[in-house]
Amino acid sequence: MGEVRLKIEHLCKTFGITKAVADVSFSIKKGEVHALIGENGSGKSTLTNMLTGIYTIDSGKFILDGREVHPKNQVEANKEGISIIVQELGTLSGLTVAENIFLGHEDKFTKFGIKNTNLMNKMATELLKKYGFDRIKAGEIIDRYNFEDRKLIEIVKATYFEPKIVVIDETTTALSNEGRHELYKHMERIKKAGNTVIFISHDLPEILEKSDTVTVLRDGVYIDTVSSKDIDEEGLRKLMVGRELEGDYYRKQFGESVKDEVVLSVKNVSVPGLLEDVSFDLHKGEILGFGGLSESGMHEIGKAIFGASYDRSGEVITSDGTHINDIPTAIAHSIAYTSKDRDNESVVMNESIGDNICLPSLDKLKLKWKFLSDRAMNNFANEYAKKMSVKMVNIDQFVSDLSGGNKQKVVLARWIGKDSDIVVLDSPTRGIDIKVKQDIYNLMNGMIKSGKSIIMISEELMELIGMCDRIIIMKDGKISGEIDRSVEIGENTLISMMV
Amino acid sequence: MDRKNIFRALLPIVGLCAIFVIFNIFTNWRMISNLPLVLSQAYVVMISATGVFFVMTMGGLDFSQGSILGLASIVVCVLSKYNIMIAILGGILTGAVIGGINGYFYVNRKIQSFIVTICTMFLLRGVIKYLTTNAPVAGAASLVSFDTIGLKIGITVLVVVTAFVVFRFTKFGRYLKAIGAGEKAAMFAGVRTDKMKFLVYILAGAMTGFAAFINVIKVGSVTSSGGSQLETQILIALVLGGMPISGGAKVRFENIIVGSLLYIVLNSGLTMMGFSTQMMQLIQGVIFLIFVAVFADRKSIQVIK
Numbered sequence: 001m002g003e004v005r006l007k008i009e010h011l012c013k014t015f016g017i018t019k020a021v022a023d024v025s026f027s028i029k030k031g032e033v034h035a036l037i038g039e040n041g042s043g044k045s046t047l048t049n050m051l052t053g054i055y056t057i058d059s060g061k062f063i064l065d066g067r068e069v070h071p072k073n074q075v076e077a078n079k080e081g082i083s084i085i086v087q088e089l090g091t092l093s094g095l096t097v098a099e100n101i102f103l104g105h106e107d108k109f110t111k112f113g114i115k116n117t118n119l120m121n122k123m124a125t126e127l128l129k130k131y132g133f134d135r136i137k138a139g140e141i142i143d144r145y146n147f148e149d150r151k152l153i154e155i156v157k158a159t160y161f162e163p164k165i166v167v168i169d170e171t172t173t174a175l176s177n178e179g180r181h182e183l184y185k186h187m188e189r190i191k192k193a194g195n196t197v198i199f200i201s202h203d204l205p206e207i208l209e210k211s212d213t214v215t216v217l218r219d220g221v222y223i224d225t226v227s228s229k230d231i232d233e234e235g236l237r238k239l240m241v242g243r244e245l246e247g248d249y250y251r252k253q254f255g256e257s258v259k260d261e262v263v264l265s266v267k268n269v270s271v272p273g274l275l276e277d278v279s280f281d282l283h284k285g286e287i288l289g290f291g292g293l294s295e296s297g298m299h300e301i302g303k304a305i306f307g308a309s310y311d312r313s314g315e316v317i318t319s320d321g322t323h324i325n326d327i328p329t330a331i332a333h334s335i336a337y338t339s340k341d342r343d344n345e346s347v348v349m350n351e352s353i354g355d356n357i358c359l360p361s362l363d364k365l366k367l368k369w370k371f372l373s374d375r376a377m378n379n380f381a382n383e384y385a386k387k388m389s390v391k392m393v394n395i396d397q398f399v400s401d402l403s404g405g406n407k408q409k410v411v412l413a414r415w416i417g418k419d420s421d422i423v424v425l426d427s428p429t430r431g432i433d434i435k436v437k438q439d440i441y442n443l444m445n446g447m448i449k450s451g452k453s454i455i456m457i458s459e460e461l462m463e464l465i466g467m468c469d470r471i472i473i474m475k476d477g478k479i480s481g482e483i484d485r486s487v488e489i490g491e492n493t494l495i496s497m498m499v
Numbered sequence: 500m501d502r503k504n505i506f507r508a509l510l511p512i513v514g515l516c517a518i519f520v521i522f523n524i525f526t527n528w529r530m531i532s533n534l535p536l537v538l539s540q541a542y543v544v545m546i547s548a549t550g551v552f553f554v555m556t557m558g559g560l561d562f563s564q565g566s567i568l569g570l571a572s573i574v575v576c577v578l579s580k581y582n583i584m585i586a587i588l589g590g591i592l593t594g595a596v597i598g599g600i601n602g603y604f605y606v607n608r609k610i611q612s613f614i615v616t617i618c619t620m621f622l623l624r625g626v627i628k629y630l631t632t633n634a635p636v637a638g639a640a641s642l643v644s645f646d647t648i649g650l651k652i653g654i655t656v657l658v659v660v661t662a663f664v665v666f667r668f669t670k671f672g673r674y675l676k677a678i679g680a681g682e683k684a685a686m687f688a689g690v691r692t693d694k695m696k697f698l699v700y701i702l703a704g705a706m707t708g709f710a711a712f713i714n715v716i717k718v719g720s721v722t723s724s725g726g727s728q729l730e731t732q733i734l735i736a737l738v739l740g741g742m743p744i745s746g747g748a749k750v751r752f753e754n755i756i757v758g759s760l761l762y763i764v765l766n767s768g769l770t771m772m773g774f775s776t777q778m779m780q781l782i783q784g785v786i787f788l789i790f791v792a793v794f795a796d797r798k799s800i801q802v803i804k
Contacts, residue, residue, distance in 0.1 A: 308686075308687065327686060327687065327689055328689045328690075328691055330689075331688075332689075339687060344683050344684060346684060346687065347681070347684055348680045348681035348684040348685055348748075350680040350681060350748055350749075351676065351680035351681065351748040352748060355677065355748065356688075359677055359688040359689070360688050360689045362670045362673055363670070371664070371668035371669065372667075372668045372670070372673070398748070
């Protein structure tokens with residue numbers, strides 16, 4: 001313990017004019033969980049991507065156990081004893097579980113150019129057993145498993161060869177509580193074996209609980225390294241943002257009464273395999289939260305309301321009696337939806353910010369003869385992009401160039417521009433830094449004050465407790481409980497209903 | 500715009516001017532003096548390319564245009580014996596129906612567009628061959644009397660300008676781009692993607708069906724090879740005009756006009772200089788490859804829908 005494992009010296013990386021990592025130097029010790037925190041775009045992922053060979057290093061050094069390393073790709077990084085579990089899906093579709101686990105290391109099983117599939121599957125089965133993931137079969141095609149299981153497979157893939165350093169990049173936000181506990185268990189195990197975990201997360205309580213040391217980056221610059229024991233959430237936030245966060249984080253008020261006026265009724269909605277006979281009402285001016293494990297069907301609720309579910313039965317009715325069965329009808333009746341799958345279902349990736357914001361509101365942006373007006377569209381896009389303070393060069397910039405938080409802002413700008421009265425937000429703050437999170441919470445507060453109604457689906461229980469007037473907990477596609485807003489609710493109350 | 504994008508935007512236009520001048524020098528200004536003849540090949544390509552431009556904007560492909568042109572030409576010829584307006588409408592309808600078949604298999608049966616349209620291409624080519632087995636299908640004698648430069652330019656300009664307005668200043672155009680740039684997200688923003696895709700294939704078919712009228716007034720009859728190779732000509736023209744194969748937000752309407760002209764000038768220039776057909780194909784192939792390499796939008800989705 002206490003010995004230096006990795007020394008980072010004057011590391012730099014620029015993308016165009018942006019300095020993603022600027023002259024960063026610090027050390028990481030053996031046998032510790034070293035958290036790396038900072039807002040979006042602070043350079044955490046860029047740094048670890050250089051360490052794992054995904055990006056090239058502009059200048060500076062990584063010194064691992066006294067020897068300089070500069071892996072050119074992930075396989076080389078693995079050979080140096082460095083591995084990574086990435087934020088999004090890191091496994092390849094179409095391959096088997098075993099093939100994914102041993103990706104890039106097939107030579108171990110290859111003799112005279114022929115791969116010994118049996119041996120590979122056998123070793124993978126043993127590994128899965130050792131990790132306690134017996135239900136995952138090594139020979140199956142990986143597509144048969146859901147996101148969560150595929151993340152567990154990634155844990156095996158990244159840690160089975162006892163690497164010296166394991167980078168865990170924003171993995172926990174994508175996992176349910178069960179999955180997180182599996183991950184924590186293995187972090188602990190790696191640490192006990194004297195190896196090092198570099199842990200990237202936006203979840204400050206998690207950071208404080210699970211890490212030994214925290215390094216803070218801001219705008220690509222090294223700020224400080226502190227011991228987790230000596231700092232609290234407030235202190236970390238201050239270091240990350242560089243100033244005190246003004247105003248409230250979550251909603252402050254408790255005990256407000258919700259109006260009786262129903263704006264949306266969901267009656268006996270079922271979606272095969274995902275939802276079973278779900279009914280509830282949404283009231284005017286309330287935030288209705290949905291919580292549960294990620295496979296509980298809660299994410300499908302948003303789609304069902306928005307008319308986007310495949311093969312849905314039951315009724316979704318607005319206050320004027322309209323039945324919502326498809327997306328255009330939903331939008332026309334003032335329903336907005338932001339998906340958990342931001343890149344595929346929320347933003348049109350290969351299109352400009354301006355076009356993304358205008359897309360559902362084109363009817364508003366016509367001239368006399370029903371033709372679209374460029375000027376009206378530009379003004380509209382600029383107005384709402386500014387309102388949401390999207391960080392951009394101009395509205396012609398493509399959305400694919402933006403960070404996760406900024407993409408979410410573009411989506412929100414789109415629906416605020418559309419002025420929808422019922423807003424369904426699925427995991428609105430997933431993978432987003434504190435500053436933007438606060439912006440989103442403030443926005444939600446503003447919306448309910450102006451009489452709009454919000455459905456918030458989230459895997460972050462604290463967020464639900466902090467923001468919602470009512471929380472509905474889902475389990476196995478059904479509603480398993482409902483709780484009204486109160487100061488007394490703790491995470492444990494909700495968890496007991498979830499599992 | 501950074502330097503690379505400016506280069507991409509200017510290459511087709513500069514290329515068009517450059518090869519126009521070069522061919523004129525090589526052919527002793529014969530190209531300028533024969534401009535009406537050179538342009539006479541452009542009308543059909545340009546009108547059909549406009550329809551395919553819509554298809555490609557939303558990320559699809561359409562290889563059936565040549566066969567649509569052939570079959571619609573036969574219909575126009577046969578109906579021209581009764582009434583010329585009925586003939587034109589018959590051509591449009593033929594194209595629209597075939598486009599509808601493409602759209603049905605693409606949208607409802609969820610088969611990739613290039614597979615579907617290659618199938619209809621072969622199928623209809625067979626029908627055309629069957630209908631023209633004994634002799635070319637001839638139209639009414641009066642048909643060739645419509646073959647005036649004014650009419651052809653007028654029709655082409657009308658089609659292109661209408662299409663431009665629709666593409667640039669209506670929801671339809673924006674929705675097409677959005678589908679090409681991210682279909683699922685477009686759907687979640689309220690675009691009826693399936694309906695749009697279906698409609699666009701009908702539209703592309705109808706436009707080529709309309710172009711069949713211009714095609715037949717040149718000679719007044721259709722042979723078994725009527726319209727063949729049109730699909731390749733369109734594809735080459737659009738790519739030469741700077742169109743990214745994957746469609747999406749980076750397409751520009753100029754792609755159609757510049758591309759069609761570039762293709763025609765290249766084609767007639769090489770003919771006038773006396774290159775053999777084989778040599779011409781080789782040169783066209785090389786140029787096509789270079790343009791695809793320059794304009795391919797590697798960031799967007801790898802698979803053509």
